[in-house]
Amino acid sequence: MSNPDASDQPPPPQSAEDRKAASALAALDTPTDASSAAAPTNLDQEAVSKAMRALNAAHGTSTTAKKNVKVDAADVALVVDQLDVTKSKATELLKAHDGDAVAVMRAWARG
Incomplete structure (x- = not known):
């Protein structure tokens, strides 16, 4: 068995x-x-x-190392405008989502 x-x-x-x-x-x-x-x-x-x-x-998460992702200033401005967050928060969110503004907004909408 x-x-x-x-x-x-x-x-x-x-x-x-x-x-x-x-x-x-x-x-x-x-x-x-x-x-x-x-x-x-x-x-x-x-x-x-x-x-x-x-x-x-x-699992793809690290508590010590941050992702080294370059983010576009236009994407930062878009996230700041659409989500009403600071530039530093927008940059942090973009880095967490590999610079993908659409993924940031989808994640933000899901909560």
Whole structure:
């Protein structure tokens, strides 16, 4: 009989660093007993941070690096005019949407 959850499991880590990060993340999921309200102290903070950065990179989001996207001044002016935002906010939105003013306005309309 096959395990229905087997397809949900990621492939096993290949490198030692990946195994260490996976172990640190697994430790976060370990349930604690009611008498121990404190957080586990044996977590490797560096491994957890590295694993979170890898997850962000895999999903296309990064908490440390900003996109290096050149935006057109006309697009900034259009977004400022249509969405009534500041130039810096318009530039930020355009960079987040790869300089596509239409995508910015669609995202803004969706909320």
